[in-house]
Every structure is written in C-alpha cells, then in structure tokens.
Amino acid sequence: EITKEQQALMKVIADAYNRHQIPQDVAKKLLQDQYSAEENFLLLTEMATSQVQVLVEFTKNIPGFLSLNHEDQIALLKGSAVEAMFLRSAQVFSKKMPNGHNEVLEDRIRRSGISEEFMTPMFNFYKSIGVLHMVQEEQALLTAITILTPDRPYVKDQQAVERLQEPMLDLLRKLCVLQHPQKPQYFACLLGRLTELRTLNYYHAEMLTSWRMNDHKFTPLLCEIWDVE
Numbered sequence: 001e002i003t004k005e006q007q008a009l010m011k012v013i014a015d016a017y018n019r020h021q022i023p024q025d026v027a028k029k030l031l032q033d034q035y036s037a038e039e040n041f042l043l044l045t046e047m048a049t050s051q052v053q054v055l056v057e058f059t060k061n062i063p064g065f066l067s068l069n070h071e072d073q074i075a076l077l078k079g080s081a082v083e084a085m086f087l088r089s090a091q092v093f094s095k096k097m098p099n100g101h102n103e104v105l106e107d108r109i110r111r112s113g114i115s116e117e118f119m120t121p122m123f124n125f126y127k128s129i130g131v132l133h134m135v136q137e138e139q140a141l142l143t144a145i146t147i148l149t150p151d152r153p154y155v156k157d158q159q160a161v162e163r164l165q166e167p168m169l170d171l172l173r174k175l176c177v178l179q180h181p182q183k184p185q186y187f188a189c190l191l192g193r194l195t196e197l198r199t200l201n202y203y204h205a206e207m208l209t210s211w212r213m214n215d216h217k218f219t220p221l222l223c224e225i226w227d228v229e
C-alpha cells in the first residue's frame, strides 16, 4: 500500500544515496599497506572528510531540506554527521565489501589511537546493524531520518523538520513490512538502532577529546562540523 508519492520519494532518496558515495580511489586507500597508528588515523581522517562531503550532497537531495531555515540546515548536519557516518561505515562492514574493505577498515579503526572502552560499543553497533541485513532503500531512508532529527541542538523550527521526517518514517515502516514480512518487529528494530546511534555520539565526543590530547590534527571540514579547534 505504498502510494505513488511515496514511491517517488523512495526513488529520490535511494538515487541520492547511491549517487553520493566515497570516490573509489579514496576508499581504496584503506588497502594500502602502511599500518602505523599515525597512518591509520590519517587515512580515517581522509575517509571521514570525504564521507562528510558525500553526506552534505546527499542531504541537499532530501526533498524540502533546502527550504528549511539555513541555520537549521547547518544544525541538522552538524548534529547528525557522526551518526550518519556510523551508519555508513556499519553498512561497509555488513555488506562484506568485495575487496575485503571491512576487515581492513576494522583493523585500521582498532589501531588508530581509539581507546579500548569505545571499541566495544562501536563494534557492538556494527554487529547489530550487520545482523539486520538492511536493503539499500532502508539504509538510505534511515540515513535521511537520522539527518532529519528535529531535536538536535540549536534547531529553531523543530516542527518544520518533523514535517519532513514524518513521511520518511511512514515510508520506512511500510517498506519494512514489505521487505521483511517474516519480521513484524523489524521497523521497531531499526528505530532502536537510531537510539543506539545517539549513545555513540557521546563516545565519539570522548574519542575526539582523547585524539586532540595526543595532538592529532583534523581537516578544516571536520573541525567545522565537530566544532574542534
């Protein structure tokens, strides 16, 4: 019972998600052989920077986003960047990249100066996403829903964001019923992942602090989106 306009919305979001991905030459860098903590940190910084650029382009394709108040657009991007990158990197792990990126990505993350205490929640999240076997459309919608979270810090017109997020949630609910008829709880499961994502924001803030304590440098784009330096 997906309506015509919901089909159109799904197509726009799924196309934007598939069109905006990290360039292959950047993703391939994960496979080069330097494995020092320094090299890993630099590579991950490059991946994150490229991923933020991809995220901004994807967000601009979300119907209605560009007609939101400009400050609110920035607040939504800043508030959701880490969560969207956890989602994206989780899908890299679960989709079993053809050229073995997932093991390499995991290895580099484990050896990039992140302290043990953040590894457990991070890789638990990756596992919990992996077991869901989300289809591309679900991944795209879940990312759009994460970006359109009304109660991010400094968002002024929360109602305007709710009006954009609601149709996405409605569409995702219907899609889950269609894609996973044998799992009636599937939609609720996905929303549970969004709650888990929020807790990862706190761990990530700690990660940033400890990297900065060890004098790690970020790119201007990451400094801007994460309010560091």
Ligand SMILES: CC(C)c1onc(-c2c(Cl)cccc2Cl)c1COc1ccc(-c2ccc3c(C(=O)O)c[nH]c3c2)cc1
Pocket: 021, 022, 027, 030, 041, 044, 045, 046, 047, 048, 051, 081, 082, 085, 086, 088, 089, 092, 101, 105, 109, 112, 218, 222
């Ligand atoms: C500044 C650095 C050190 C950082 O700080 N926190 C995090 C960080 C971490 Cl360590 C975990 C989760 C979220 C964040 Cl922001 C990171 C690294 O972030 C990323 C972001 C995104 C990818 C990523 C995306 C797509 C693909 C891809 C494909 O699409 O084909 C193939 N390989 C991919 C790799 C990797 C690492």
